[in-house]
């Protein structure tokens with residue numbers, strides 16, 4: 382078994398009266414890609430914020446092993462578009478960065494030619510690569526990626542997932558990422574964790590693909606796999622705010638609350 386980097390143990394998150402997450406158990410290992418999927422508002426970003434130490438869990442704990450060094454890629458680049466800032470200078474702002482690492486890192490993510498470009502003129506795919514480069518400059522043992530292909534067209538998404546996989550192999554780092562596209566992600570992940578308040582199912586893509594909970598959540602009867610799109614047909618009951626109503630959820634063989 383490879384080195385453990387971090388563990389989310391029985392994490393519960395409550396905001397006011399709303400129980401957003403319950404009993405989430407996920408272990409992140411060196412060299413392993415774990416992909417978090419779930420409907421909008423199910424708490425994926427909140428769970429990542431909890432791992433990063435930005436959100437205090439209401440219950441449970443986060444164990445960060447001393448091997449853990451996180452490189453975090455946020456959903457979006459938050460920079461004033463009127464601010465003149467080149468790619469090189471943007472990456473030079475990373476705390477503790479060795480400036481000599483900037484060019485090889487841009488090479489690694491496939492945008493060495495953009496070193497002197499202004500960050501706000503980059504395309505969606507180029508911006509995601511820049512954010513990935515920034516995360517890599519921390520020399521992470523764990524890359525944490527919040528929707529790494531946002532704003533990227535489908536062929537660009539495949540390229541970025543391939544790139545993440547290549548980086549994982551080169552650095553032997555762990556990867557923990559959120560994705561909305563099950564089909565694209567499944568080819569480039571070791572473990573899928575599907576959450577909707579709790580862990581609905583988790584395991585290898587092959588295991589999850591055949592899991593009744595996965596099929597109930599995302600399966601389209603009769604659809605060819607290549608046409609699989611994000612579809613959420615689940616067995617929970619939600620109130621108007623989208624929150625899972627406990628009484629409406631019948632625990633059954635599809636549940637895997639303690640998985641992974």
Ligand SMILES: Nc1ncnc2c1ncn2[C@@H]1O[C@H](COP(=O)(O)OP(=O)(O)OP(=O)(O)O)[C@@H](O)[C@H]1O
Nearest residue numbers: 396397401419420421422423424425426427428559
């Ligand atoms: N600090 C907070 N206080 C109250 N509610 C919050 C707080 N942070 C997040 N929420 C709520 O928790 C819910 C989950 O948000 P989160 O961003 O984690 O979901 P998500 O699964 O990442 O969604 P998406 O797929 O749309 O990005 C949202 O309804 C959000 O408004």
